[in-house]
Amino acid sequence: MVDSVTLEVIRNGCVAIAEEMNANLIRTGYSPNIKERRDCSCALFDADGEMISQAENMPVHLGAMPFSVAAAVKEFAGDLEPGDAVLLNDPFRGGAHLPDLTLVSPIYADPEAEDPTLVAYAANRAHHADIGGSTAGSVAADSTEIYQEGLRIPPVKLFAGGEVVDDVMEMILLNVRTPDERRGDLRAQEAANETARERVHELVAKYGVDELDAAFDEIKDYSERRMRAELEAFPDGTYTFEDVLDDDGRGNTDLPVKVAVTVEGDSVHVDFAGTADQTEGPINAVLAVTSSATYYAIRCVTDPDIPPNHGCYRPIDIDTPDGSIVDPNPPAAVVGGNLETSQRVTDVVLGAFGTEAPERVTAAGQGTMNNITFGGTDPRDDTPYAFYETQGGGFGGRTGKDGMDGVHVHMSNTMNTPAEVLETAYPLRVRRYAYRPDSGGAGEFRGGLGLQRDIEVREHTARFSLLAERHQHAPYGLAGGESGGRGAAYHFDSEAYDDGDEGERLAQKSVHDLDPGSVVSVRTPGAGGFGDPTDRDPAAVLRDYRLGKITRAYARDHHDVDPVEEETDGD
Numbered sequence: 200m201v202d203s204v205t206l207e208v209i210r211n212g213c214v215a216i217a218e219e220m221n222a223n224l225i226r227t228g229y230s231p232n233i234k235e236r237r238d239c240s241c242a243l244f245d246a247d248g249e250m251i252s253q254a255e256n257m258p259v260h261l262g263a264m265p266f267s268v269a270a271a272v273k274e275f276a277g278d279l280e281p282g283d284a285v286l287l288n289d290p291f292r293g294g295a296h297l298p299d300l301t302l303v304s305p306i307y308a309d310p311e312a313e314d315p316t317l318v319a320y321a322a323n324r325a326h327h328a329d330i331g332g333s334t335a336g337s338v339a340a341d342s343t344e345i346y347q348e349g350l351r352i353p354p355v356k357l358f359a360g361g362e363v364v365d366d367v368m369e370m371i372l373l374n375v376r377t378p379d380e381r382r383g384d385l386r387a388q389e390a391a392n393e394t395a396r397e398r399v400h401e402l403v404a405k406y407g408v409d410e411l412d413a414a415f416d417e418i419k420d421y422s423e424r425r426m427r428a429e430l431e432a433f434p435d436g437t438y439t440f441e442d443v444l445d446d447d448g449r450g451n452t453d454l455p456v457k458v459a460v461t462v463e464g465d466s467v468h469v470d471f472a473g474t475a476d477q478t479e480g481p482i483n484a485v486l487a488v489t490s491s492a493t494y495y496a497i498r499c500v501t502d503p504d505i506p507p508n509h510g511c512y513r514p515i516d517i518d519t520p521d522g523s524i525v526d527p528n529p530p531a532a533v534v535g536g537n538l539e540t541s542q543r544v545t546d547v548v549l550g551a552f553g554t555e556a557p558e559r560v561t562a563a564g565q566g567t568m569n570n571i572t573f574g575g576t577d578p579r580d581d582t583p584y585a586f587y588e589t590q591g592g593g594f595g596g597r598t599g600k601d602g603m604d605g606v607h608v609h610m611s612n613t614m615n616t617p618a619e620v621l622e623t624a625y626p627l628r629v630r631r632y633a634y635r636p637d638s639g640g641a642g643e644f645r646g647g648l649g650l651q652r653d654i655e656v657r658e659h660t661a662r663f664s665l666l667a668e669r670h671q672h673a674p675y676g677l678a679g680g681e682s683g684g685r686g687a688a689y690h691f692d693s694e695a696y697d698d699g700d701e702g703e704r705l706a707q708k709s710v711h712d713l714d715p716g717s718v719v720s721v722r723t724p725g726a727g728g729f730g731d732p733t734d735r736d737p738a739a740v741l742r743d744y745r746l747g748k749i750t751r752a753y754a755r756d757h758h759d760v761d762p763v764e765e766e767t768d769g770d
Contacts, residue, residue, distance in 0.1 A: 201410060201414045210252070212398075214253075217243050217253050217254040217395075218254045221254035223391050224239050224388060227390050227391075229379070229380050229382075232587060235615075238326035239256065239325040240254060241322070241391055242264055244265070244268050246319060249265070252418075252508060253507055256612055262492070263487035264301060265509065266487035267293040267294060269293060279305045282359065284389055285304075286300060286303075286354075289351050293354070294487070296348070296488075296534045296538070297330050297534065298336075298337045299325070300385070302385070304392035306321060306396050318408055319415075322392070323391045325387075328377065328380065329349075329375050329380075329585035329587075330374075332347055335662055338570050338666055343532055346530060349374075357389075376583040376585050377583060377585055418510070419509050421506070422506045422510035422511040425505045427514050429501035430464075430501065431465045434555065435463055436462060438554050439460070439551060440458055440551035441547065445671040447478040447479060448480040449480040451480065455474060457473035459472065467516070469515065469516065469517045470518045471517075471526075472518070475524050476522060476523055477527035478524055481708075482536055484533065484537060485527065488536055489526060493515065493544060496548035498511070499560070500560055538570050542567055542568065546675075562596050562676050563675040563677075563683065565647075566669045566724065567668035567723070568607075568610075568667075569589055569686065570667065571663070572585065572586060573627060573662070576659060586627065590615075591608070592723035593640075593723075594608050594646075596643075596680055601647070602728075605723075618632060627657060630653040630654065631652070634747075635648055635684065635725065638683065640680055640725060640727040641680065641735075641753075642679070642728020643729060645743065647683075649686065651722045651723075653698055653719070653720040655696075655716065660715065661712075662713075663711045665719075671685065676728045678730050679731040680728030680732070681732060687701075688704070688705040688722065689705060690711065691703070691718040702718075735758050741760070
């Protein structure tokens with residue numbers, strides 16, 4: 200046994216390692232996707248490949264990364280040496296979708312020894328702005344099989360003995376549109392793992408291998424005990440919920456995602472029986488992604504302060520129908536499963552717990568990542584470019600609090616690309632960036648507002664892809680709250696743009712060629728409200744009106760409050 204003080208020092212040391220890894224990855228990354236949006240995650244694993252700590256970044260990455268580490272360890276069992284690093288992105292071998300490249304590095308306590316002792320693994324995952332495929336940005340809304348989505352990489356050594364494996368690096372760079380950016384981001388990923396290597400060596404020097412191993416085991420056991428205690432607080436029983444994905448972009452609509460959550464004592468079984476079969480379009484979520492979303496939702500309804508590691512997932516058992524949109528078989532198209540279906544999995548698992556304990560959950564958030572890509576040749580220097588971004592929207596209302604406006608929700612935890620950076624790095628211009636008034640669902644506690652982001656193509660022809668959800672089915676309200684506003688997207692030609700108009704409506708999963716001067720307006724969903732709208736404090740209604748978040752008509756229709764009369768009375 201490790202004494203409690205030492206155990207807490209080591210646990211916090213491991214968390215600090217993951218956070219420092221992530222800080223260095225962001226600092227040294229080349230692409231705005233990593234440096235600005237921070238679409239990356241880092242974690243530390245023990246010698247058995249079980250997660251010990253993580254930097255709190257992208258939920259969709261973190262619950263899935265253990266699958267990648269397991270695949271790397273299985274592929275190179277007994278054949279990894281100091282300075283090696285394994286790269287992979289294959290969704291059917293531990294990955295999530297092809298743009299997410301995971302790098303796994305073994306850490307040895309005595310790397311110079313003849314028979315070094317393996318003590319840990321460092322791993323990080325970064326979303327690369329392009330990994331080849333049919334569409335710049337590698338988020339093809341019209342893909343029907345994984346071969347169209349980019350370069351598929353099984354577990355392979357990218358670094359050996361600390362040196363780049365040139366053949367592998369060259370193979371990757373020859374298959375992407377922006378090779379210099381890719382090389383830079385991959386080197387940044389290696390630097391992040393090297394940071395972990397140095398810090399783990401410091402822990403080994405201070406505590407020794409045996410005490411560190413014992414501490415790793417106890418850290419996991421501690422999280423397991425806390426998770427089991429939280430689950431015991433729920434009544435035994437089966438909670439069910441169902442929601443749908445709007446479509447798959449190939450004419451298949453209203454695709455159900457069903458869940459039955461069975462709590463029994465100190466464990467929980469999550470069954471997705473009845474969920475739609477895998478489909479032609481790119482919204483199939485591999486098991487790693489479905490598991491990640493499920494783990495995240497259960498952490499939210501229990502205690503988010505439980506240290507996230509392998510131990511807190513032990514009481515969670517997940518069943519998925521083979522060949523479904525939550526566990527597809529190759530060669531299914533999967534790029535949107537990681538982005539969109541993961542959000543619906545989160546919605547249904549939270550919704551199921553909400554049937555029993557609504558005070559522990561939020562109403563539905565925007566339920567989409569609103570993925571956009573632009574690609575083409577930059578007229579400023581005649582080089583290819585690929586821009587990828589997700590868009591924020593509404594966060595659900597919850598007990599005692601309104602939802603947040605214009606944020607990335609649940610499985611997406613990135614930042615935006617600042618307009619100044621976007622316009623500097625790419626031949627694009629941001630014409631409008633604002634909240635969407637009235638888009639939050641009414642309730643005692645209002646759902647968060649969606650966003651409007653209008654982007655103009657400057658002096659070139661661009662290829663544009665949109666992959667989004669919640670354009671047909673609105674995010675649900677909870678405990679009497681109303682649904683949030685649905686999303687939409689419009690195209691304007693160079694002469695017709697007006698930021699208040701509705702131009703040519705774009706399908707939420709579609710690819711388009713845009714002429715110079717074209718503007719795309721992406722309008723993201725709001726979130727569901729929580730509680731009866733008539734119970735909302737009139738002062739809160741008036742505040743929202745004054746801030747321009749709601750209109751007079753919205754206040755009167757949903758809350759029976761006329762803010763104009765309220766202001767007159769106040770004067």
